[in-house]
Amino acid sequence: MSRKLVKCISILTLAFSTYCNADVKLPRLISDNMVLQRDTEISLWGWAEPNEKVTVHFDGQLVGSVQSDAKRWSIKLKPQPAGTKHLIQITANNTITINNVAFGEVWLASGQSNMVLPMERVKERYPRDIAEAHYPDIRHFTVPTVYNFKSAQADYPIVQWQELSPESVMKFSATAFFFARDLYETYQVPIGVINASVGGSPVEAWMSEEALIGFPKPHAEAKLFQNDSHIKAIQDADKARSDNWYTDINNRDAGLAEKWYKPEFDDKNWQPFTLPGFWEDQKVAPMNGVVWFRKTIDVPKSMAGKRAKLMMGAIVDADTIYINGIEVGNTTYQYPPRRYTVPKGVLVAGKNVIAIRVINNRGKGGFVADKPYWLGKPNAHINLTGIWQFKVSVLADELPNQNFIQYKPTGLFNAMIAPALDYKIKGVIWYQGESNTGNPFNYQALFSNMIKDWRNHFNQQSLPFLYVQLANFMETSNHPKPSNWAELREQQRLTLNLPNTAMAAIIDSGEWNDIHPLNKYAPGHRLALAAQNIAYHNKKTVYSGPQITTIEEKHGALFLDFTHTGGGLVAKDGDLQGFAIAAKDGKFVWAKAKIIGQQIKVWHNSVSAPVKVRYAWADNPANANLYNKEGLPASPFQANLTPTQ
Known part of the structure; x- marks a missing residue:
């Protein structure tokens, strides 16, 4: 046999051997320091060559073996109680050991910049919280910004689980940190946070293509961005405009x-x-x-x-x-x-x-x-x-707006949510909406569809979904007037019609001059209160401020009923303010308001037949001071005497 033929046979043998005995691979989520959902059957999965045998051991005990199907394999692990320092070994042609595995509660944190914003950005406000962040049983997995318009991705780029420490907390979402710490201190079980959020992102970017079918404009845009040449043309044009603009001003800068x-x-x-x-x-x-x-x-x-x-x-x-x-x-x-x-x-x-x-x-x-x-x-x-x-x-001249490709419909769902869909989670926390204030009127429909779509994809129809209402922002106003921020808050409030949802109102926690308020304890803590009630079924927990339920007219005044009154309704720091009423002409005027038991009476002498009421209806409602005795602010709202409220 010639040396050349022997060499060819050797190459073919090696290639065949590699194909038949390729190393098993795991998704980034299944790695050292991971937190798995306790008390429920969970899946471990990965990739290997077709028909390759994969064996899984948990703490030295055989879980089982499975043959990969079309390169993907999956095996079930029976429910485990909360605990830490577990070891998982996965063996095929190679062996992968996953160290320091914890079982506890896994939460997906998503949304835009106020969920992204890390503890490093608020370090001057919370130095003690950072210095004392020794919580090895709280772990976080922060997904980098990636997008894909063509298909759902199977895995994330390089990223790993990290235990919480004074050093690693600096990159931890501040809202998610206070949320996770509250839950850990309440239940003393490991907490894992998967942070998949992108600054500036609208809700459409987090929706699958199926969820957008009923929304023609974003659905058509999603289709358009499946074309790579279309994306490249936009990116090239954006870059050229930006480069030319900055080159010009730099060259002319005396x-x-x-x-x-x-x-x-x-x-x-x-x-x-x-x-x-x-x-x-x-x-x-x-x-x-x-x-x-x-x-x-x-x-x-x-x-x-x-x-x-x-x-x-x-x-x-x-x-x-x-x-x-x-x-x-x-x-x-x-x-x-x-x-x-x-x-x-x-x-x-x-x-x-x-x-x-x-x-x-x-x-x-x-x-x-x-x-x-x-x-x-x-x-x-x-x-x-x-x-x-x-x-x-x-x-x-003004620099034209850039087309942020990652904000386009479906891109973030496919690349940042889809890889986690087989990872069992306890629930979702969401902080988003600012980027939809330009057109707030269909937000409830979009957001509700997104929640239902995520529940379908996670195969968890009762998945708790907890979200933050928009904070107060921009200059305060002394006159009732239209407000897109108020409209979007109302759309968020109406989304509470979905079961197993809760909303953290933070109308008292914003900053007039900053879309990224530094107070991240308030949303994190209030989301944790909501989790106690919705996800952990502690029905004694007061987790929301007052929410409007019914409205009735008597003798020229409106009488409002509320849920989530807790120990009672209170006006913080003085007389009750922030209410406006209107007759059928829709012209709102600031009104007087008074707490009467568990109701609020609202009236104005110039409006003899009021049919509409608003509370805290402004970009930044300065005088909104309705709370329950537990210190949680009432959600802004609008309501009518008609059933359309």
């Missing part, structure tokens, strides 16, 4: 060319600007482009040469900050808090110059009010609010 950030630069002819504030509000013409700001400060000898914290609030849209000509911080978009560290050796005793280059690509540009602006330490710092000098360097 501040960069002339080094306006240098301390020796002469800014005596610059104009004054009061920080914080937006330049449009300070009689500077509305504009997009580049504006530079400078301020000279006195630094004491005690701070000279030392590291320092620079807190520059929030800036719209992007910034680069220099101290004494040295760059100390850069952020490329408006939402993150500007928390920069000034390195050793930058600050000098006496005069120091801070220069800020701000790029605004659309809307109002400037510095957000009611945020921290200082240099030094929290308890010993130099205040940076007040008069600065500014100069416009570049005027530019």
Whole structure:
């Protein structure tokens, strides 16, 4: 036999052997430190070559063997009580050992940026919670942002379960952390959180194609984005527009060319600007482009040469900050808090110059009010609010909006929810809605369909689904007027018609100037209260603020009945406020309101025949103060005398 023929036979033999004895593989979810749902039969699954024998041992005991079917295998593990430090071995051509397995409660956390927002972003508010986050029995699995419009994905990219510690908690969703910690401290069982959430995502992105069939516009859009060339054309056009815009302003920026950030630069002819504030509000013409700001400060000898914290609030849209000509911080978009560290050796005793280059690509540009602006330490710092000098360097056209491909219908469901569908879970926590406020009126239909669709796909028809209502946001208003944020809150409230759902109202926990409020304890804690009642069947737990049920007219006033009154209705901090009524003409006026037992009477002398009532109906309802005695706020609502309420 020739050497060439022997070599060919050897290659073919090796290929056949590899095909017949390929290594078994597991999904990312089934890995070290994972939490499996207790007290229920669960599936372990993975991939191997067709007809390959796969054997599973649990804590040294044989669970069983199975042959893979069309490369996929699955085997059942009987219900296990809560516990930790279990070992699972899976053997085929190879052996995989899964260490430190826990059985407890598995929760899927999803939604948009307020569910994404990690503890690192709120570290100044919760330093003690972070320092004391020694909870090895709380584990989290954070899914990276991925999308697919063509089909449901079988697995996630590289990611792993992590035990909760003061170090790992920094990447843990803040809302999910407070939720998981509350449940752990209540039930003392391991808690696993699968965090599959994406900032800015609308509800349509989290729906399967089947769930969108009754919604022609998003369904058609989902079909359109199954075309790779369509996606590439959009991405290429977006990139070209963005690159051209930024290249143009950078090339025309005299501040960069002339080094306006240098301390020796002469800014005596610059104009004054009061920080914080937006330049449009300070009689500077509305504009997009580049504006530079400078301020000279006195630094004491005690701070000279030392590291320092620079807190520059929030800036719209992007910034680069220099101290004494040295760059100390850069952020490329408006939402993150500007928390920069000034390195050793930058600050000098006496005069120091801070220069800020701000790029605004659309809307109002400037510095957000009611945020921290200082240099030094929290308890010993130099205040940076007040008069600065500014100069416009570049005027530019508005940068067109980017098409965020990951926000398109079905993409996130296919890539971030589908890989978990065989993983038994206790329930879902959801924090989303801000991205649907542009068109809130069909949100209930979309959201309800999504919940039912997830229950079908998880094959858990009674799956608890707990969600957060939109927080108060934007400027307060003294007059009843239309509000898309109020409309979407109402759509969220109406979704409670689905069984095994609960809503955490946080109308008292937002910030007027930040779509990402720092108070993440309130939504996490209130979701945990809802879980106790809905998922753990502790019916004594008061888990919601008052919810409107019925409305009746008597002698020119409306009488409202509520559920979830707990120990009773209360008006927090003064007289009951936040109610508006209207007659058939639909013109709402602020009304008087009074608690009478378990009812609320609402009236106004100018409205003799009221038929409609609203509560906390505004983007940011400043005076909404209806609570139950347990301290949970009432949900905003609108109601009519007709059955349409």
